[in-house]
Amino acid sequence: MKVDEIVFSQERYQTDGFYICPQPVIPRDVVGRAVAGMDAVRAGDYDTGVPPRPSYWKPGDDPNALCKIEMPQIASRAIMELVSHPALGAKAAEVTGANAVQVWWVQLLYKPPTVAGQQIRANVGWHQDYRYWGIWEEDSELFTAWVALSDVTDVSGPMHFVVGSHRWGLSTEGDFSSQEYEAQRDAIRMAYNQEWREAPAILPPGSASFHQKLTFHGSGPNLSSHPRRSFAIHMRTERSRPKGDARQGLTAFIDDPAYCPVIFGDAGDLG
Numbered sequence: 001m002k003v004d005e006i007v008f009s010q011e012r013y014q015t016d017g018f019y020i021c022p023q024p025v026i027p028r029d030v031v032g033r034a035v036a037g038m039d040a041v042r043a044g045d046y047d048t049g050v051p052p053r054p055s056y057w058k059p060g061d062d063p064n065a066l067c068k069i070e071m072p073q074i075a076s077r078a079i080m081e082l083v084s085h086p087a088l089g090a091k092a093a094e095v096t097g098a099n100a101v102q103v104w105w106v107q108l109l110y111k112p113p114t115v116a117g118q119q120i121r122a123n124v125g126w127h128q129d130y131r132y133w134g135i136w137e138e139d140s141e142l143f144t145a146w147v148a149l150s151d152v153t154d155v156s157g158p159m160h161f162v163v164g165s166h167r168w169g170l171s172t173e174g175d176f177s178s179q180e181y182e183a184q185r186d187a188i189r190m191a192y193n194q195e196w197r198e199a200p201a202i203l204p205p206g207s208a209s210f211h212q213k214l215t216f217h218g219s220g221p222n223l224s225s226h227p228r229r230s231f232a233i234h235m236r237t238e239r240s241r242p243k244g245d246a247r248q249g250l251t252a253f254i255d256d257p258a259y260c261p262v263i264f265g266d267a268g269d270l271g
């Protein structure tokens, strides 16, 4: 990447609260294997012999609901290959300016196409990630790389980011599981006396967006004829600490590289 492109991505990330990579980051063959890995994990087939962590969606659950599976990389070698890919680590470090980057949690997200006449159960309500991450110190540098495995277009229920909302502070509003995409947006909008401008994360397979822990985002129905496939890869830099240095819940595995790989820099810098 050229120096002016790095500066541009850092400026966007700092100013807007997110950065959307225009080009694929992950090689096509790695993406292909991860798609097969995703299908295997969704079917309950774990080639590592280790199941994912307890999840909102389990094999056999409603195929028309959002499928969210926690820590799929421990269940699939191909998914681990993708989430720990050095190109992703290098890009994350470029965008954030970090010396070291660790993957500390991963969510498999499979948003099926909306079936006409059926109640929608695959929206992602507007939220700020840090609302769910209180186990980390408030000033921790935490962010998410959202990697597309399918072509994410404006009709496939892309994530939308609210430009500049990372500067609004932590809200009591927001709910990942809300299906009331429009009404919830209106309520949050009313709560802030700020300009509400949205940017959709349109991504080709293998590309990624990066968003900060306080950036509001959500996604509506998938109106395409194909599933929207992705991983939300939650990352941290050397400027992060669990509260009380605890290892529990979402931080339980951060000392284990087989769960939480360091994908850029020196693990010693992460403490």
Ligand SMILES: O=C(O)CCC(=O)C(=O)O
Pocket (backbone or CB within 6 Å): 109, 124, 129, 144, 146, 158, 159, 217, 218, 219, 230, 232, 233
């Ligand atoms: O996949 C989505 O639409 C939202 C994912 C999300 O909330 C996240 O990556 O933090």
